[in-house]
Amino acid sequence: MTEHVLVFGVGYDIPARMRAFGETAGQKVTTSVLCWPEHLAKMDDTEEHSRIVVLSPEASDEEWIAMARAVDAVEPVTRIGSFYDDCRPQAALVAQVLGLDTHTPEIVELVMNKYAMRRRLAETGVEATASAVVESPAQLRSFAEAHGYPCVVKPLTGAASKGVSIVAGAAEAESALERASGTGADPRATVEEFLVGAQYSVEAFSERGEHVVVTVTRKYSDPVSLVELGHVMPAPLEPAQTEAVTRHVVATLEALGVEFGPTHTEVILTERGPRVIETHLRTGGDELWNMVTDATGVDLIESQLQQVLGEKVLPGIRATLDDPERTRRSEAIWFAGAPDRGTLVEVSGAEAGRPAAVTLNVLGTPGTELNGLQNSFSRLAWARAHAGTAEEAVALAREAIDGLAFLTRVPAAHGELL
Incomplete structure (x- = not known):
């Protein structure tokens, strides 16, 4: 039997590995993709897919269903592949329509919607962490008055620490909401009590x-x-x-x-x-x-x-x-943050000798505009290390990052003149 997997969003090397697994098992595996335009640059195997259908991030559920049905009509879909957060709601919806297995729309909503997750955990007695959905600084301040500062503000859905802020006082409410709502079309945000530990x-x-x-x-x-x-x-x-x-x-x-x-x-x-x-x-x-x-x-x-x-x-x-x-063995990774502003000119220290247990990867390239540690994609390098203990592995990884130097160009300030 031929397995035809309809992959949603970016799959990185997983579709290729699926096809290879099928070949090893004596089974033909083909893949098609429904994705956003931004996902194309992350595919190394575009020519190996049976077809790739690109939809706008604003495409309606009906469009996703129509495109999936069109693919299914040409080559019947037997499996759904949804490997990352992007397009997961659409994968759940299409699977339901085609009668295939994947996470249900209800489970996807509970996991991706941070407030919905909090409510479910409270309803089932797992834990009770104070949270609320807010749309205005006044609502955020009201929550903080009831539960105390600091509190955490984050987008209603999201990942990679995008749009997350710790609010230490009432004056920071407006900027925190702006940061959270700037990651998507939904102006609402989730505010939660600050957990210590x-x-x-x-x-x-x-x-x-x-x-x-x-x-x-x-x-x-x-x-x-x-x-x-x-x-x-x-x-x-x-x-x-x-x-x-x-x-x-x-x-x-x-x-x-x-x-x-x-x-x-x-x-x-x-x-x-x-x-x-x-x-x-x-x-x-x-x-x-x-x-x-x-x-x-x-x-x-x-x-x-x-x-x-x-x-x-x-x-x-x-x-x-x-x-x-x-x-x-213990495995560790450590990252280099980013300066608050400027343009990255040069990274030095990457060619220095280091133990065989350490791997270094520089992410920042000359010309990169720096704006501090905004999210996970702001980081400039990482180092991985393995050792017999956690403490040794962390020390090796941090030592490799500490050996890097980032040369940046910062323009002269032009403030108001007297």
Whole structure:
């Protein structure tokens, strides 16, 4: 039987890996894509897809359904591939219309809408974190008066720390709302109580409503923008703490109705116990999917694509995690932030010698306009390292980043003259 996978949004190398898996298994796998224009630049295998249909980000649900039906009429679609946040609501809707499996529209809304997630977790007794949807500075200030400063303002939906602010006082309400609403068409934002504690993320995999935590990661964020600057796995936690985080995340996934696939859940370990920041129906970014493979032996991407093609993968994941002979090591990544303003002229120090356990990748290029640490895409470089302990791995990665120098050009100030 030929499997025809309709991929929504950017798939990076996953469609190619799906086709390769099919060939190895003696099964033909073809792929078609429905995406936005911006996704074309992120495809390395455009000629390998059977067809690519590009829609405007403003296209209606009816247009997505019509295009999917047209593809299905030419080559019947047997599977839906939705691997990242972009176009996930459209994938859920099309799957429902075509009678195929993927996350339902209801689950996608619960996960992507931060306030809806908070309500569901409260309704099911998982946790009660104060939150509200606001449209005006007055509403934000009213929330803060009831729950206290600081509070966190973020877009109603979103990722990569885009539009997120910590509001320390009433005077910052207007700018925080402007920052949150500037990431999309929806003028509303979510405001939440500020949770105090160390930050972690949890990579898990689900199958038929059963959830397995693959690893817990300690993450480090900028205190102003909340953009992530570092990760290390496995997190240096006491066994009881790891168990508490694991239980809380599994309860969260059950409350949200997640049935399958990878999830990336961010939590804060507060004095009251673990509290969820947000969760995603995908692997974590920031190289985490590769770090998981190197630290645990579990390839989350391979597991996901095989599951999409109908394979049962959870037994294999469990077997890998339980294997007493598998290599265990700590994996860390650290990022370079960005100056508040200027133009990047040169990056030096990248060619310096470093240990074999360290990999460096410079992201910023000469000519890049700098505007501080606005979101995850503002960062200028990353370094990955592995070692026997979390502390050693973090130290190696940070040392590599500290060895870089960024030369910038800042124009002379032209203020008012007397």
